[in-house]
Amino acid sequence: xxxxxxxxxxxxxxxxxxxxLFRRMPDATMDRLLASSSIMAVPRFGTLFLQDEQADRxxxxxxxxxxxxxxxxxxxxxxxxxxxxxxxxxEADMFASARYxxxxxxxxxxxxxxxxxxxxxxxxxxxxxxxxRVVEALSQRIRGFVQQIEHxxxxxxxxxxxxxxxxxxxxxxxxxxxxxxxxKSLIARRLGMQPETFSRALAKLRKLGVETxxxxxxxANKERLKEFCASEDGGAGMPxxx
Numbered sequence: 001x002x003x004x005x006x007x008x009x010x011x012x013x014x015x016x017x018x019x020x021l022f023r024r025m026p027d028a029t030m031d032r033l034l035a036s037s038s039i040m041a042v043p044r045f046g047t048l049f050l051q052d053e054q055a056d057r058x059x060x061x062x063x064x065x066x067x068x069x070x071x072x073x074x075x076x077x078x079x080x081x082x083x084x085x086x087x088x089x090x091e092a093d094m095f096a097s098a099r100y101x102x103x104x105x106x107x108x109x110x111x112x113x114x115x116x117x118x119x120x121x122x123x124x125x126x127x128x129x130x131x132x133r134v135v136e137a138l139s140q141r142i143r144g145f146v147q148q149i150e151h152x153x154x155x156x157x158x159x160x161x162x163x164x165x166x167x168x169x170x171x172x173x174x175x176x177x178x179x180x181x182x183x184k185s186l187i188a189r190r191l192g193m194q195p196e197t198f199s200r201a202l203a204k205l206r207k208l209g210v211e212t213x214x215x216x217x218x219x220a221n222k223e224r225l226k227e228f229c230a231s232e233d234g235g236a237g238m239p240x241x242x
Contacts, residue, residue, distance in 0.1 A: 007039045008034070008039065008113075012062050012113070015060075015062055015085060015086045016030075016034075016060060016062075016113065017030075018086055019060055019086055019087065019088050019137075020088075020133075020136065020137040020140050021088045021091065021133055021134065021136075021137040022060075022088075022133070023133075024133060024136075025129070025130065025133050026127070026129060029123055029127045029129065029130060032119075032123055033115060033119065033120065033123055036115070036116065036119035037113050037114060037115050037116075037119075038113075038114045039062070039111060039112070039113055039114070040111070040112050040113075040114050041109070041110070041111050042064070042066075042106040042109070042110040042111070042112065043106065043109055043110075044106055044107065044108050044109055044110075045105060045106065045107075046105065046106045046110070047103070047104070047105055047106075048066065048104040048105065048106065048112065049090065049100050049103065049104050050100065050103045051070060051071065051100055051101065051102055051103045052099050052100065052101075053099065053100050054098060054099060054100075055090060055093035055094050055098050055099055055100045055117065056094070056098075056116060056117045056118070057090070057114055057115060057116045057117060058088065058089065058090040058091035058093070058094060058114075058115055058117070058120070059088070059089055059090055059104075059112045059113065059114055059115070060086075060087070060088045060089075060112065060113040060115070061083050061084065061085050061086065061087050061088075061089070061110065061111075061112055062085060062111040062112060062113055063085055063110065063111045064085070064106055064107075064108050064109055064110025064111060065082065065083060065084060065085075065106070065107050065108055065110065065181055065182055066082075066083040066089070066104055066105065066106055066107065066110060066112075067079055067081070067082055067083070067104070067105055067107050067182075067186060067190075068080050068081040068082075068083065068089065068102045068103070068104050069102060069103055069105070070101070070102055070103070071103070077189065078189075079186065079189040079190045080102055080190075081102075081190070082107075082181075082182055082186065082187070082190050083104075084181055088137065089104070090104065091115075091120075091134070091137070091138075092138055092141070094117045094120070094121075098117075107182060107183070107186060155229070157193060157197060157200075157201045158201045158204045158205055158228075159228065159229050159231075160191050160192075160193075160201075161191065161198060161201040161202060161205065162205055162208070162210070162225050162228055162229050163229045164187065164190075164191060165205075165210065165217060165219065165225070166219075166222065166225060166226060166229065168180070168181070168217075169219060169222060173222075174220075174221055174222050174223060175218075175219070175220050175221070175222075176218070176219050176222065177216065177217070177218045178216075178217055179215050179216055179217070180215045180216075180217060184198060184199070184215075185198075205225075208221070208224055208225055208228055209221045209224060209225070210225065
């Protein structure tokens, strides 16, 4: 049984344990990590860290949402990732240049669990199992980035949007209703497209049973949408092409 960190709610503890990095970590090691961690509340638009700052800590998102981005030469934000509750982020940065390659900003009121690099490395030296969990978690992250690159370069715009929506479907069943966790303009930037392009893609997906009203999304047939995402022709055979 894990010890309870002050300020950590019962649901928070479940969120921590569900994260790939901590899922199979021994309780004794997890207790040491939690004992040295802290909970931080971040307001909307609050900064967690800036690009090129020293990477001396990493985070687990308990609630809210965070965007990871880089500034282009023109001063525009290039959104690299959108972090959802239960995800660990910035842990890989401690092992490379020890500098954050991205900036992190809360897009709504957010709570994060903060782990320092010093305490985490101490646990790694005393328990080799921690290193295996790091490798496992980072391997999953790499697979996710490979899929992201594939979507950007191989899949059509409607397929990229459909795939993003399917990843948000955590409820069982074929007909699901859920809320978008981020603003549509932010999702568009994450998918590498303009907001109006994102809106046009959603309009095309209506013929596949995807309905949107504000932040609410209904997918009437998940299996049909999955088949569309897996199609090799980028949707050439879909209803809007007929």
